Amino acid sequence: MELTDVNELARLAAEWSNTLGESSNRRALLLKLSAGLSLAAASPALADDVKPADSSLELSSQREGMTGIWRSRYTYPSSGRGKDFVGEHFIVIRQQGNKLVGQSLPHSTGSSLRIELVVDDSVATGSWRETTSPHGYYKGATYHGTLQLFVDPSAQRMNGMWLGFGREFVINSGQWSLSLESSSIGKNAQREYRNRK
Numbered sequence: 001m002e003l004t005d006v007n008e009l010a011r012l013a014a015e016w017s018n019t020l021g022e023s024s025n026r027r028a029l030l031l032k033l034s035a036g037l038s039l040a041a042a043s044p045a046l047a048d049d050v051k052p053a054d055s056s057l058e059l060s061s062q063r064e065g066m067t068g069i070w071r072s073r074y075t076y077p078s079s080g081r082g083k084d085f086v087g088e089h090f091i092v093i094r095q096q097g098n099k100l101v102g103q104s105l106p107h108s109t110g111s112s113l114r115i116e117l118v119v120d121d122s123v124a125t126g127s128w129r130e131t132t133s134p135h136g137y138y139k140g141a142t143y144h145g146t147l148q149l150f151v152d153p154s155a156q157r158m159n160g161m162w163l164g165f166g167r168e169f170v171i172n173s174g175q176w177s178l179s180l181e182s183s184s185i186g187k188n189a190q191r192e193y194r195n196r197k
Contacts, residue, residue, distance in 0.1 A: 066119070067095045069093075069105070069181045069185060069189055069190065070102065071088065071090055072091050072177075073178075075174040075176075077166075079167070081137070089104040090196060091113065093115075093178075094185070099119075100116070100119060101117075102115040105190055105196075106194050107133075107196075110134050112131050117149070119151060124151055127146055128144060128164070143166065145165070147163075148160045157178065160177075
């Protein structure tokens with residue numbers, strides 16, 4: 001596989017999909033497969049330079065203290081409406097070593113968002129999963145994908161891109177930013193950011 005050209009892989013995949021017959025939506029299946037492979041490729045566990053488990057708890061001093069309430073803002077395309085939109089959430093991020101796990105606070109629209117990232121020097125890589133508003137355009141649908149962000153030296157901002165598939169398994173992408181709003185994740189701090197847009 002390592003020595004196989006990308007075009008050759010595409011030809012082999014197309015030949016394989018032709019063996020599935022007419023009853024299957026081959027294009028949708030290939031797009032779903034490519035999205036799954038993209039998610040797998042973004043997994044930190046597949047990195048060539050994976051560190052031993054005990055060293056994963058070490059972070060440079062500038063990357064410590066990322067626990068807090070963060071404002072998450074991303075852009076996404078809507079093919080049905082023909083334009084781009086912005087999604088915003090306030091997320092409680094908890095840090096354990098080089099891992100960041102974020103869960104959105106209750107949102108005024110009822111949508112929820114979860115992110116899981118691994119920080120390696122100045123890059124955070126991981127996944128996202130959003131359940132949309134049950135009353136909105138997407139009627140409570142769940143979407144997920146990959147995310148890679150550059151961590152600002154202050155460790156108070158992260159900017160980058162997301163990738164994921166939408167309706168009809170079309171691969172979408174957009175910008176994503178996170179900014180630290182509060183270093184406290186106590187009940188009073190969380191109450192302040194609940195149900196905000």
